[in-house]
Amino acid sequence: MTDYRQKYQMTPVIGWLLRDRGGMILLGILIVASILIPVGNLIVPEGSALHVPTWMMSLLGKYLCYALLALSVDLIWGFCGILSLGHGAFFALGGYAMGMYLMRQIGDRGVYGNPELPDFMVFLNWTELPWYWYGFDMFWFAVVMAMFVPGLLAFVFGFLAFRSRVTGVYLSIITQAMTYALLLAFFRNDMGFGGNNGLTDFKDLLGFSLQADGTRAALFIASCVMLGICYVVARCITNSRLGKVLIAIRDAEARVRFTGYRVEYYKLFVFTVSAVMAGIAGSLYVPQVGIINPGEFAPALSIEIVIWVAVGGRGTLYGAVLGAFIVNYAKTFFTGVMPDFWLFFLGGLFIAVTLFLPKGVIGAVPAFGSPDRQSAFSTLRKRFLNGRANEGGKA
C-alpha cells in the first residue's frame, strides 16, 4: 500500500501521464488528428487523394462526441461500479442547452420571421419566451448551462440515490426510469423544447455559419481538445487517492464504508463529474449534427453507450474511446450496407463481449491488458471452467 502512495501521490501529474501508455497514444492521435484532418479538409484541394471531405470530418467529430460520452460512462462504471443506464439524458440535456442557444441565434431568419421566438413557439401561438429560455442568446451562458444542468440533475439524483444506498441493478433501473421520464417530458409540446421535432434548422454559431467548412473544422478541433482535456481530468481523478477509493468502492463497497469512508460522497462526486462530461459531449454533438430531439433520451440509446465502453474495455478510459469509435463505425457501416443486419450485430456484440471479452478489445491486446497481463483467451478459458464449476454457484 505504501508503495502505491509513493508511486502515485508523490509523482507530479506529468510523471504518471507519461507512464500511461494508452493515454499517451490517445492524446497523440488526438493532437495529430486535430491538425491533419482540418488541414486535409481546408487546405488540401478537393481533387487530391489526401483531401478529407466535410462529411467525413463531421462524422469523425460526431464519433469524438460519442467517445467523450463513453469516457464519462467508463469513469463511473469502470472505476466506481455505477452502471448508469441513463447517461443519454445528461448528454441530451447538454445538447438541448446548446440547441437553445443555436435556436436563439436563428433570430428573424426562421420561417415565421419572429426575432424573439423560435418557430415552434410561434407555431404554438406562444406570445413570449418562457423564463427558462432567458439568457440562452448568450454563448457563454449556454455553455455554462450545458455543464450546469446535467451536473445539477446528476447531483440531486445521485444525492438521493447514493444516500439511501441504492446500488447495482436497482440504480441502473432507476437511472433508466429517469431518462424515460425525461423522454416523455421532452416529447410534450408544453415543455417548450420543440416537442417531438426537437430543435433544428440551426443557422450559425458565434456568427459563423454552421454550413461553412471552417466552422465545421473548428468544431472538430474543439471536440478533439475537449476529449483530450476530459481524458486528462478523468485520468487525474482515477490516479489520485480519490480514484483509489473509487476503485475500492467498485470492488467492495461495504468494506470501504466500514473502513470509515463516506462512500456516498465519493460516488456523488464522480457521478456529477461524469454527467458534466456527458453534457459537454452533448453540447459539442448538437452543432455538428444539426438537430437535437427527445429521441436522444431513449433508454435504448443509453444502454448502447454502455456497450461502447464494454467493447473497448471497461475501466481503462482509452478503451471507452476506442469502443465508441469501433461500435459507431460499425453502425455507420452496417446501416449503410445492410441495415437489417445492424441489430443482429449489435445484439450479438452485447452477448459476445459480456461472455467472451469481459475486458474488451483493449484487454485482448497483451500490452494494454490488466496488470496481471492476462490474455483475453485465458480469461475466456477461466470463465468457462468457472462457469462449469460454479454452475449452480451462488446466484
Added chain:
Amino acid sequence: MRTVMTAVLCRFRVRANNSLPVLFAVAAIFAILVLASPRPAYAFSDEELRNVTEQLNHKSSTKKVEAIEAMAADGDPRVAPILNAMLEGNLFVRASDEHVVIGEKKGKVWNHIDVVSGEVVGESGSKELDKIKINNRLRGALRDALAALNLFSQDIGIRTAAVEQVMDARDPSMLPLLIRAIEREEDATLLARMELARATMALAAGETTEERLTAIEVLASETTPQIRAVLSQFVASAEAEGYQPEVVAAAKDALADVEGRLSMWQTLGDVYRGISLGSVLLLAAVGLAITFGVMGVINMAHGEMIMIGAYTTFVVQQIFSSVIPSGSPWSLVIAVPAAFVVAGLVGIVIERCVIRFLYGRPLETLLATWGVSLVLQQAIRTIFGATNQQVTAPDFMSGALELSNGLVLTYNRLWIILFSLIVVGGIAIVLRYTAFGLQMRAVTQNRRMAGSVGIRTGYVDALTFGLGSGIAGIAGVALSQISNVSPNLGQTYIIDSFMVVVFGGVGNLWGTVLGAFSLGIVNKFLEPVAGAVLAKIFVLIALILFIQKRPKGLFALKGRAVEA
C-alpha cells in the same frame, strides 16, 4: 283526424325519413306518395305552409330561424324535404314569380319542385334560380329541426340519436313536438330519455314554480355531465333573475345531488380503469417477478418474450383460419399453451446459452440479455416484417358491458383482468404446492444446500427461467388483444414491468400483484388531473423517490436472502 295524420306520417316515415340525406330520392318518393294518396289533413294548411316557407327567404337570419323552428314544431311531413333541401343548398327563389321552390338538377336544366304539392312545376336554367343562402347559425338550426322531425322515425336508432340532439339543442320551441313524440313512444329506455329531454326544456321554458319544480325533480334523478351542465346553468340564471327561493334551493340541491353521484361514478370509473391498467402491468411483470424476483436475473429480453407470445398468437390464428375458418374464435384458447411453450423454450435456450455463465454478475446479465432482446426483435422483424400484424378478437371478447351512468366496461379488458388473476393464481399454486415449486424455492434460498440434497440446480434454473419466459409469452397472448403486435411490442412494456417488480419488492409475488394494481390505479387517478403523459412522468418520479425510501421495494426480503 289524428289517425289519418298518423297513418300518413307512418307511411312517409317508412319511405322517406330513413333516407333523409338523399334529397332527390326523397323528393321523388314524396311526390308519388302525395299524388297517390288522398289529400290528408296536414297540420299546416297548404297556404300556411307556403307562407312559412316564403319566410325562409327573409333577409334577416333571425326571421329565417323562426320560420325553421315554426316548421319543425309543426311536425308536418312535408317540412323535412324542404329543410333538407335548404341544408343542402337546393332551395331556391324563382326569379319569375319570387316563389320558393326546391331545385332538382336534371342534366343541364333544373326542375322546380313545389314545396306544397311536391310536384314538378317548371324547369329552367340555373340563372333563373336564386339560391337561398345559409350560414352556420342557420345550418345549426336546420340540423336541430331535422333532428326534431326524426323523433318520429320508425328506426329506434334514429329516434335515439334525435332525442340526444334535441336534448343538446335545448330549444324550447321543440317542446310541443317532443311531447307529441313522448305520447307515441313505446320503448321504455327511450321514453325515459325523452322525459329527461322534456324536463331539460321545461326547465328553460317553464313559467310557473310548479313546472320548474317538476322539471328539477325529473332532472335530479339522472346522473350525466349533461344534466349537471343544464342544472348549473339554470341555477346561475335563476339566481340572476330572482326566481322563487324554493326553486333556487331545489335546483341547488338537485345540482349537488347530481354532482355527488357524478364524482362517485367518476371515482369508480377511475378505479376500474386503474385495475384494468394494473392487470396489464401485472401480466407483463409477473414473468419478470420470477426471473428477476426469484432468480435474481435481470432479463432485459423479457419484453421480447411477451412479443414472442403475441406473435405466436398471430401464427396460431393464421393456421387456424386457413385450416378451419369456423374455428378461429378458439384459436386464442389454443394460443395460450402454444405461447407458453414457444416462449418458454426460447427462454430455456437463452438460459442455457447465455445466462448461466453470468450468474452472480447482474450487470453483465443485464447487458447480455439486452443483446438477446435486440437479436430477437430483429429476427421477428426479418421474419414477419416491421409492420403491425392483425390479431382479431374472438366474439366473446368484443363488445362492452354498459352500466348506467356512462361507465363502459369493455369485455376484452374484463377478460384480461380475469386472465391476469388466473395466471397469478396458477403461479402461486405452482410455487407453493408442486415439487418443482419446492425445488425452485430451495435453490433460491440456498443453492449449495439444495444441490447437496440432490436437486439438479442447473436443471431447476433452466426450468425456472423457462417458466418466467413462458408466462411472459402467455401475457403476450392477452396483450395482443389490446396493443399492436409489432416487433416493438416488448419495448413498450419492459420499463413498466421493471418498475412494477422493483416497486412491489423483489422475490415476492404478492408484492408484484399489489405493485401492479397500485401503479395502475395511481396512474389512472392522475390522468384526468395531469394528462396521460404527465401522469406517467409523475409516477416514474414518484417511483424513483420511493426507491430511495425503500430500496428493496414494498415487501423486502429479510435476512440472508437479501444479500443473494
